[in-house]
Amino acid sequence: MLRPVCHKTDEHRSYLQALDDFGIAELLAKLSNYCEQQEQESLAALLISQLTQSLDAELVASYLSAIALNRQDLFPRIINQKFSASSVDLPDDFPTTAKTPRFLYGDKLRWIGSDTDWGTAIGRFYSFAPHLCCWSWCYLIWLSKDSLSAAWTSADIAWEEDLEALEGEPVYD
Numbered sequence: 502m503l504r505p506v507c508h509k510t511d512e513h514r515s516y517l518q519a520l521d522d523f524g525i526a527e528l529l530a531k532l533s534n535y536c537e538q539q540e541q542e543s544l545a546a547l548l549i550s551q552l553t554q555s556l557d558a559e560l561v562a563s564y565l566s567a568i569a570l571n572r573q574d575l576f577p578r579i580i581n582q583k584f585s586a587s588s589v590d591l592p593d594d595f596p597t598t599a600k601t602p603r604f605l606y607g608d609k610l611r612w613i614g615s616d617t618d619w620g621t622a623i624g625r626f627y628s629f630a631p632h633l634c635c636w637s638w639c640y641l642i643w644l645s646k647d648s649l650s651a652a653w654t655s656a657d658i659a660w661e662e663d664l665e666a667l668e669g670e671p672v673y674d
Contacts, residue, residue, distance in 0.1 A: 563632030570614045602638045609667040617649035630660055637661055
């Protein structure tokens with residue numbers, strides 16, 4: 502026998518779905534490892550409030566940029582990184598643990614997902630990437646005269662994660 506749909510039940514399902522969609526259910530589940538159920542909601546509200554107050558405009562812009570470029574693959578790296586003030590110091594074991602640069606001088610590169618800007622790698626430097634919360638290679642790109650940005654600048658910089666080789670160019674991994 503079919504039971505009639507209850508408006509209150511539908512509201513409850515919608516509420517639970519929203520909690521799940523926005524990661525609140527997962528947050529509450531993780532908090533259950535540390536405290537009693539009555540404390541979980543208060544702690545969750547406090548953590549969300551603290552996150553809201555400490556949002557960094559640059560980090561939000563990086564997330565929005567990754568979304569616009571369809572690069573959600575960067576999110577786990579950003580989220581899982583532990584950031585501390587000492588992280589911005591050059592690593593003690595540099596260059597031993599530095600990732601080998603993906604591109605070489607002279608490589609023809611473009612910004613991932615861009616058909617308007619491309620050029621030649623003419624330099625690179627190892628720097629702390631705040632949007633990744635870790636150290637990464639950054640490249641100096643001499644823009645092609647046909648690039649859109651060449652109208653106001655001859656060179657630009659880009660993080661390695663934002664670049665790709667132009668079609669037919671080798672990539673050194």
